[in-house]
Amino acid sequence: MTTLMLDREGGRIAYDVQGTGPLVICAPGMGDIRQTFRYLVPALVAAGYRVATFDLRGHGESDTTFANFDEEAEASDVIALAELLGSPATVIGNSMGSAAGVIAAAQRPELVTGLVLVGPFVRDPKMNPVLKALMKVLIAPAWAAPVWKMYLPNLYAGRKPADQAEFAAQANAAMRKKGYAAAFTKTTHTSHDPAEAALPSVTAPVLVVMGELDPDFPKPADEAAWIAEQLSAEVLMVPDSGHYPQSQRPDVVNPAVVSFLSTHLQSGHRA
Numbered sequence: 001m002t003t004l005m006l007d008r009e010g011g012r013i014a015y016d017v018q019g020t021g022p023l024v025i026c027a028p029g030m031g032d033i034r035q036t037f038r039y040l041v042p043a044l045v046a047a048g049y050r051v052a053t054f055d056l057r058g059h060g061e062s063d064t065t066f067a068n069f070d071e072e073a074e075a076s077d078v079i080a081l082a083e084l085l086g087s088p089a090t091v092i093g094n095s096m097g098s099a100a101g102v103i104a105a106a107q108r109p110e111l112v113t114g115l116v117l118v119g120p121f122v123r124d125p126k127m128n129p130v131l132k133a134l135m136k137v138l139i140a141p142a143w144a145a146p147v148w149k150m151y152l153p154n155l156y157a158g159r160k161p162a163d164q165a166e167f168a169a170q171a172n173a174a175m176r177k178k179g180y181a182a183a184f185t186k187t188t189h190t191s192h193d194p195a196e197a198a199l200p201s202v203t204a205p206v207l208v209v210m211g212e213l214d215p216d217f218p219k220p221a222d223e224a225a226w227i228a229e230q231l232s233a234e235v236l237m238v239p240d241s242g243h244y245p246q247s248q249r250p251d252v253v254n255p256a257v258v259s260f261l262s263t264h265l266q267s268g269h270r271a
Contacts, residue, residue, distance in 0.1 A: 003061055006054070006081055011063030013077050015054035019045035022265065023087040026053040027078055029095025029119070030187045031148050033060040033171050036094060039161070039250035040257065047258045052081055052089075056096075058183020060174050069183060070190035074100035075107065082111045090114035090261060094246060095121055095216075096187075099195035106198035114264055115202070115231075116257055118209040119216065119243045122227055123196040141182040145175045148184065157213040157242035159249060167247070199230045206233035207260045209253060211241035234260065 006013040015034070024044055026037040034053040044051045054077065055062040057069050066073065078100055082089045088111050093101035098120030105112035149172045161167065175181055208231075210217075210224040217223040221237055228235045236256045238245035245253050 011065040014061035021048040023089040027093040027097030043254035064179040064183040069187040071099040075103035092116040094118040106201035144181040155243040158240040
């Protein structure tokens with residue numbers, strides 16, 4: 001697979017494109033790399049889609065030289081990638097990538113014509129102030145990489161991907177590169193308020209995919225239901241899965257996503 005570079009103000013975004021057909025853009029969350037979609041992409045390509053995956057600013061193979069690392073910046077990169085590839089797209093976002101997809105869909109409805117929100121953060125969670133302050137200390141650049149390495153397995157509550165050890169090693173190695181832990185720390189300072197404010201402006205069809213065991217939410221089913229209410233969305237609750245159901249339960253997620261795209265293409269929505 002060839003890594004391509006998208007020139008943006010302040011740096012470059014690493015991405016790749018596979019397949020032919022209607023465009024799908026996969027947007028990862030903070031601390032992750034674009035290979036988080038490694039099980040979903042082949043299913044989409046086989047179903048007749050052109051799939052672009054990219055690395056967040058300061059993550060994976062993207063540059064660390066940007067001034068902004070928040071979800072609004074990620075949304076602007078989604079829009080820029082769709083413009084570069086010359087097609088409206090369904091955006092599949094995981095975690096913070098869901099917030100970016102929501103913002104992009106609200107800002108450019110002609111470019112984002114469908115959303116799949118996986119483990120979505122589209123509003124700031126309620127957090128104990130003491131815990132919030134402690135987290136800011138723990139994710140300081142000096143020890144962000146080892147802390148994230150220690151915390152990441154908790155997000156995979158439930159079934160583990162068969163290649164989890166190899167993938168985790170790849171993700172951890174990316175964060176250990178010079179300057180990447182600092183970029184990750186800056187990314188964690190993002191607020192989801194812009195995504196929440198954008199929810200009423202989203203008109204695209206939406207599928208919410210939530211792991212039943214997602215530890216990022218006190219009650220994952222309740223959060224999925226709230227998002228669905230805001231967006232008139234369909235909901236898929238994924239059993240035996242945490243924050244990354246696209247890699248933990250591809251047997252459940254892949255057919256549901258392909259079916260969602262097919263349904264909305266047939267009903268007149270451009271995916």
